[in-house]
Amino acid sequence: MASPSEPVNHGNEYGVAGRRAGVVLSIVMAGLLSGCAALPASGPTAGAFVGDVDETAVQWRNGYLLVPVSNNVLAYQHEEPRPSFRGLASLALPADTGVGIGDVVQVTLFEAGVGGLFSSLNAGGQGSSSVALPPQQVARDGTITIPYAGRIRVAGSTTATIERRIVAALKDRAIEPQAVVSIAEGNSTAVTVTGDAIAGMSVPIPTSGLKILQLIARAGGPRTPIFETAVSLTRGGRTVQMPFSELVNDPNEDVYVRPGDVVLLTRQPRTYVALGATGQSAQLPLQGYEMSLAEALARVGGLNPNLANPMGVFVLRREPGAEMLARYEGTAFERVPPGDPQAALLSGDVPVIYRFNMREPSGLLYAQDFKIHSGDMLYVATAPFVPVKQVFDAFSGLVSPVLSTANSAATISTRLSN
Incomplete structure (x- = not known):
């Protein structure tokens, strides 16, 4: 123990403490850097999709087809099949x-x-030569x-x-009879409109005819947003369904x-899903058939400016395997015997990932022309520096309290020395 007459070297003590803190911080920093893979992330990186081969090549990787989008790819793309009521x-x-x-x-x-027979006199002595019979329903025998x-037989007659x-x-x-016949209630000509998006009812068809939109309007119209509503027509055992927005926009379907x-x-909303380093992750409705990636x-x-990798914008979709094989045989696929498991894998729909490089002007142009389909997933990978940034953010959170403590200790030491 130091005697009362010996001065205490506070600077030395706090210097040792500072060195110890530095060693601890170095260990913590090394641990954070080694644990980058365990840091929070919005999903796989662009490298996880592409691998170590030519980024411009079409690849078959781990059960999915990776297709960098180009003018050739856009030339092959086709719209989703559009159903039509005109077939029914x-x-x-x-x-x-x-x-x-x-x-x-x-x-x-x-x-x-x-x-x-059908004449009558009223109280004033005025005569009438007509009579309106009570309304009557057509019997089962017609x-x-x-x-x-x-x-009188009436069923099936005008x-x-x-x-x-x-x-x-x-x-x-x-005496020279005449008759006027009208339909008071056309129960046999009724058409049914129902579903969870409308108040169901049976609507008689007038002589002037009834179109689908008129029928829906008489039933009160849809109760769900137009882009989330599907309308189907069933006739003779056949059913055709289409988005309600298409029925409204195309008079030929009415x-x-x-x-x-x-x-x-x-x-039945037609939707796509957006995930990763975008402004928001959400499931959103497609507004019509002509929505582009842009x-x-x-x-x-x-793209989130703080997180997104503009070279890692992907659209995930399932495409017909036979079409993909015919298109990319010799580049991503090699012909195999019919009994090979690879042939069976490509017999149905296969997962396809379309890649866009938004760092190039051509990528922006491709995004304008590439059509999004219902069920697509849009994914934006995080930039390569993001894990390192997360490490330094975490390191900064640890260092700040220690530096604050060291500064306080240094201040106290200086005052004691003085």
């Missing part, structure tokens, strides 16, 4: 199917003079009842034909419905 229905007004079983018809009878004429039959049945009983049709509206990136805020 027509833009022409359907033929009149006439009165059907279950319809409610209204019949009014006229005579040429007062005093006939007939209705007309006074003095009996049962109103004009029914009028002629009634007149023929009454011509020997009434076809006439027929009795017995079923129109279904459901919430538009898809813009909707998620583009």
